[in-house]
Amino acid sequence: MSATVDIRFRLNGVDTEVTVPAGMSTLEMLRERLDLTGTKYACGEGECGACTISVDGVTVNSCLMFAADCDGRELLTIEGLVASPVGEVLRASFARNGAVQCGFCTPGIMMQAQHVLRKHKGCERADLQRAIEGNLCRCTGYVKIIDSIAEACVTADTEQGA
Amino acid sequence: MGAAVDIARGETLIGKRVPKMDAPEKASGRTRYIHDINLPGQLHAKILRAGVVHARIVSIDTSAAKALPGVHAVITAADVPWQRPIGVAKDHLPLKTDRVRSPRDEIAAVAADSAEIAEAALRLIKVTYDPLPVVTSAEDALRPGAPLLHGEELTWTAPDGRREVLHAPSPDNVAMTFNYAQGDVARGEAESDTVVEDVFWLHYVTHCCMGVSGVIAEFDADDNLRLYSNTQVPFLHKREFAELLGIDPGRIRVIQPPIGGGFGSKLDIYPFEPIAIFLAKITQRPVKLIFTREEEFLASPTRQPVLLKLRSGCKRDGTLTFRTVDTLHDNGAYTSWGATTPFVMMQTISSLYRVPHCQYRTRAVYTNNPYAGSFRGYGNLQATFAVEAHMDKLAEAVGMDPVTFRLRNAQEPGEITPQGMHFKSCGFKQCLETAALRSDFRRKHNEYRAKWHDSNPLKRGVGMASMLHVGGGAKIYPSDGCGTILKIDDFAHLTLITGASEIGQGSETVLAQLVCEELGLPLSAVTVVNNDTDITPWDVGVHASRTTFVAGNSAIGAARKAKAKILAAAAAKLELPVERLGLRAGCVVETGSGNRFIEIGKLIRSLHFSDKAELVMTTHYYEPPSQHQDREFKGDVSAAYAWATQVAEVEVDTMTGIVRLLRITGAHDVGRVLNRLGIEGQIEGGIVMGQGYATTENLIVENGVVRNPSFRDYKLVTAPEIPAIDISFIETMDGEGPQGAKGVGEAPAICVAAAVANAIYNATGVRLYALPFTPENVYRALKGQAQPPVWRVAS
Numbered sequence: 001m002s003a004t005v006d007i008r009f010r011l012n013g014v015d016t017e018v019t020v021p022a023g024m025s026t027l028e029m030l031r032e033r034l035d036l037t038g039t040k041y042a043c044g045e046g047e048c049g050a051c052t053i054s055v056d057g058v059t060v061n062s063c064l065m066f067a068a069d070c071d072g073r074e075l076l077t078i079e080g081l082v083a084s085p086v087g088e089v090l091r092a093s094f095a096r097n098g099a100v101q102c103g104f105c106t107p108g109i110m111m112q113a114q115h116v117l118r119k120h121k122g123c124e125r126a127d128l129q130r131a132i133e134g135n136l137c138r139c140t141g142y143v144k145i146i147d148s149i150a151e152a153c154v155t156a157d158t159e160q161g162a
Numbered sequence: 163m164g165a166a167v168d169i170a171r172g173e174t175l176i177g178k179r180v181p182k183m184d185a186p187e188k189a190s191g192r193t194r195y196i197h198d199i200n201l202p203g204q205l206h207a208k209i210l211r212a213g214v215v216h217a218r219i220v221s222i223d224t225s226a227a228k229a230l231p232g233v234h235a236v237i238t239a240a241d242v243p244w245q246r247p248i249g250v251a252k253d254h255l256p257l258k259t260d261r262v263r264s265p266r267d268e269i270a271a272v273a274a275d276s277a278e279i280a281e282a283a284l285r286l287i288k289v290t291y292d293p294l295p296v297v298t299s300a301e302d303a304l305r306p307g308a309p310l311l312h313g314e315e316l317t318w319t320a321p322d323g324r325r326e327v328l329h330a331p332s333p334d335n336v337a338m339t340f341n342y343a344q345g346d347v348a349r350g351e352a353e354s355d356t357v358v359e360d361v362f363w364l365h366y367v368t369h370c371c372m373g374v375s376g377v378i379a380e381f382d383a384d385d386n387l388r389l390y391s392n393t394q395v396p397f398l399h400k401r402e403f404a405e406l407l408g409i410d411p412g413r414i415r416v417i418q419p420p421i422g423g424g425f426g427s428k429l430d431i432y433p434f435e436p437i438a439i440f441l442a443k444i445t446q447r448p449v450k451l452i453f454t455r456e457e458e459f460l461a462s463p464t465r466q467p468v469l470l471k472l473r474s475g476c477k478r479d480g481t482l483t484f485r486t487v488d489t490l491h492d493n494g495a496y497t498s499w500g501a502t503t504p505f506v507m508m509q510t511i512s513s514l515y516r517v518p519h520c521q522y523r524t525r526a527v528y529t530n531n532p533y534a535g536s537f538r539g540y541g542n543l544q545a546t547f548a549v550e551a552h553m554d555k556l557a558e559a560v561g562m563d564p565v566t567f568r569l570r571n572a573q574e575p576g577e578i579t580p581q582g583m584h585f586k587s588c589g590f591k592q593c594l595e596t597a598a599l600r601s602d603f604r605r606k607h608n609e610y611r612a613k614w615h616d617s618n619p620l621k622r623g624v625g626m627a628s629m630l631h632v633g634g635g636a637k638i639y640p641s642d643g644c645g646t647i648l649k650i651d652d653f654a655h656l657t658l659i660t661g662a663s664e665i666g667q668g669s670e671t672v673l674a675q676l677v678c679e680e681l682g683l684p685l686s687a688v689t690v691v692n693n694d695t696d697i698t699p700w701d702v703g704v705h706a707s708r709t710t711f712v713a714g715n716s717a718i719g720a721a722r723k724a725k726a727k728i729l730a731a732a733a734a735k736l737e738l739p740v741e742r743l744g745l746r747a748g749c750v751v752e753t754g755s756g757n758r759f760i761e762i763g764k765l766i767r768s769l770h771f772s773d774k775a776e777l778v779m780t781t782h783y784y785e786p787p788s789q790h791q792d793r794e795f796k797g798d799v800s801a802a803y804a805w806a807t808q809v810a811e812v813e814v815d816t817m818t819g820i821v822r823l824l825r826i827t828g829a830h831d832v833g834r835v836l837n838r839l840g841i842e843g844q845i846e847g848g849i850v851m852g853q854g855y856a857t858t859e860n861l862i863v864e865n866g867v868v869r870n871p872s873f874r875d876y877k878l879v880t881a882p883e884i885p886a887i888d889i890s891f892i893e894t895m896d897g898e899g900p901q902g903a904k905g906v907g908e909a910p911a912i913c914v915a916a917a918v919a920n921a922i923y924n925a926t927g928v929r930l931y932a933l934p935f936t937p938e939n940v941y942r943a944l945k946g947q948a949q950p951p952v953w954r955v956a957s
Binding site for chain 1: 186189190191192193194198369370421422423425454665843846848850880882887
């Protein structure tokens with residue numbers, strides 16, 4: 001069988017060690033080895049954003065990243081995000097503003113949204129649309145997702161200013 | 163954003179912006195979709211597909227696959243001689259016996275310890291084929307001497323040797339025909355001052371649910387089947403699976419985890435479901451089968467592609483006289499719900515506008531292409547596209563503006579159409595007027611048209627289209643009903659058990675709202691159970707935009723019975739006449755003054771822990787007052803009808819062919835808004851799905867082969883591309899609707915392509931007859947190099 005790799009990384013703030021096949025994707029590792037099923041498979045080739053996670057503060061499609069390349073890095077998934085203040089703001093805003101229908105794309109978009117909130121405060125609507133262009137949603141038509149991120153931007157700014 | 167509803171003060175929930183009850187869980191990544199469920203001892207299944215378009219199967223050798231460590235079963239049709247055909251016409255065996263008709267066809271399947279091992283085993287299966295001539299268009303399939311897809315009868319031999327013919331041979335590749343007529347089209351044509359005729363081509367698109375298809379099947383020790391399924395029709399499937407397996411439907415339990423998008427894709431049984439069941443039966447282990455995205459593109463259904471010839475006429479004063487429609491549906495290799503979309507198409511053709519004389523003929527024809535299923539709108543996008551193009555052409559021919567011309571022919575409340583539809587509530591004219599006003603349609607339409615020949619290569623245009631769709635269920639099956647069980651516990655917590663499935667559209671929240679409204683309880687007091695056929699009462703399924711209407715009325719019925727019981731108990735306890743009592747803010751109150759007498763929970767406890775010892779549990783079954791159509795397709799098939807007008811404003815770059823959808827102004831007759839947040843979400847999502855149909859999405863099928871089975875090459879609309887959206891709700895308060903509401907799920911997707919086509923014409927003076935409006939197609943049309951669709955059909 002295929003070669004395996006021992007890797008260590010921080011996952012949602014917790015030191016994690018795991019042995020993975022060399023060819024395994026980060027998405028497969030999260031879902032199948034670590035039982036973190038909030039990160040979704042929807043295309044497996046980096047086109048839909050449903051598997052978006054944050055690695056060292058940058059959002060990536062976890063289906064395109066080898067699990068072995070997580071070694072030594074800091075990973076944040078939806079499960080870690082919603083345990084944080086930013087995640088709480090986003091979750092509340094997504095629910096209140098109707099950003100969720102079938103919900104399958106939602107964790108990936110939440111992850112992309114936290115990146116927006118951390119990196120580009122005070123975004124214009126058009127900027128937010130560009131920011132989530134790599135995330136496909138088939139239900140909502142994006143309007144309420146954009147509403148939600150816009151409101152979360154304001155809330156996060158207010159909270160940071162306070 | 164509305165302020166939170168203060169139920170303690172007895173405020174109504176109806177019409178408010180109520181967040182979906184499942185949103186926090188979904189936004190936390192905690193919701194367990196079928197992909198996230200793993201059962202102890204579970205095996206993983208994969209399917210070997212033919213990959214060839216049309217061939218005889220000469221031999222299948224599974225010996226090497228069976229020998230691979232970790233493989234538990236490899237099956238072909240030979241291993242399940244008792245399998246029976248599935249689908250609307252029962253022309254489709256899950257595992258193919260001697261012939262493949264499409265590259266997606268299922269040849270063999272493997273159950274193994276992991277998906278990787280199953281995948282590896284597939285590569286070890288050797289199949290030899292003897293190629294057959296291929297038919298890849300409906301027109302070719304009708305030519306004399308064309309190869310026949312289902313030229314032989316499909317028979318089934320029971321274990322006792324009894325032989326049944328399950329599907330009769332089709333000697334001409336015609337799978338299904340529909341003919342509808344009203345009035346006398348020849349007379350209508352004779353009375354016309356203007357007649358137009360065109361041919362339209364409506365292309366292949368597919369659902370692209372973000373959650374790929376999947377199923378988990380397991381049998382218990384008593385041979386009862388438990389199926390974790392993404393279906394939209396659990397109770398119908400129970401019956402069909404029972405037939406397929408030759409077992410009592412009572413032995414089948416369908417559990418529905420939350421689903422990652424439906425849009426009509428999950429209304430039929432597809433081969434992967436019986437195949438997982440076969441493997442579970444043979445291995446006696448739970449078997450999980452999940453598609454890859456590529457497989458989802460190749461082997462899930464498409465929207466029905468249609469070639470449509472339309473001839474219509476009107477008088478000089480703009481009155482419509484007749485309409486003759488011939489359509490050819492590329493059925494693909496097997497028959498699923500797509501073939502039956504004429505049921506809906508003919509409603510638009512006969513009854514969206516008043517047309518005295520009308521004829522509609524259609525054939526669904528077998529080819530080696532992917533087969534078509536049901537998809538949000540169900541044929542109505544295709545019919546509306548053609549009808550609304552002709553409304554604009556006729557208006558122009560008689561020198562009327564598009565709004566006035568439509569208003570002249572629009573339906574009104576009280577109308578009973580020649581097809582038998584009775585429009586008890588009908589806000590069509592308000593929809594037309596509102597959308598026209600809010601989009602400044604008339605002014606822009608004149609202004610943009612005047613700029614056809616100026617030097618600016620960027621042209622703008624506005625176009626409008628309207629739609630009629632069922633809004634109060636659709637009586638297709640013996641019953642169009644839905645059952646509800648309601649129990650209120652000792653702490654006034656309410657469990658609403660409904661047959662209606664939540665598929666992301668927000669039905670559980672709307673149903674909870676309706677029940678809370680009756681019982682004066684807050685939403686937080688409700689748990690909705692809607693996902694297990696062993697628990698939930700019967701429902702026909704999530705389709706035909708029916709859930710809010712039918713399941714809503716059912717839920718209200720159960721709530722009213724519970725309310726009557728609570729109030730009767732309160733009246734006895736308080737020694738007051740029941741007429742003086744109501745329920746509000748969790749209490750029994752005096753109607754009028756609102757004075758609180760007793761908390762509902764306390765009253766229920768006193769009822770429970772008394773000599774009478776009663777619980778508050780009620781049931782209700784609601785059957786909408788609609789009719790089955792007769793053999794001529796006439797009848798009042800829905801208890802209510804929904805209307806909408808949408809205006810599209812576009813910018814066409816005549817140098818590149820790029821069409822930008824700038825704005826959609828929509829006016830929807832929804833009866834009444836129940837959940838403003840939810841209904842906006844349905845309409846916005848539907849509009850963007852319609853935008854994809856119009857401008858970006860195209861499942862490219864060449865010689866029977868899908869050429870673009872990925873999100874890289876099949877282009878869904880992304881966030882930066884969406885139009886500005888302005889929605890007006892026309893609240894006609896339907897007399898039969900729950901709190902006055904009508905169905906809305908499909909409506910918003912229906913008009914967009916038709917409105918965009920009319921807008922492109924208004925921008926450029928060039929009319930496009932074939933979808934999609936990709937830059938390449940638009941550019942060719944603008945340069946006069948597009949080949950318009952042609953009707954070359956043997957009659």
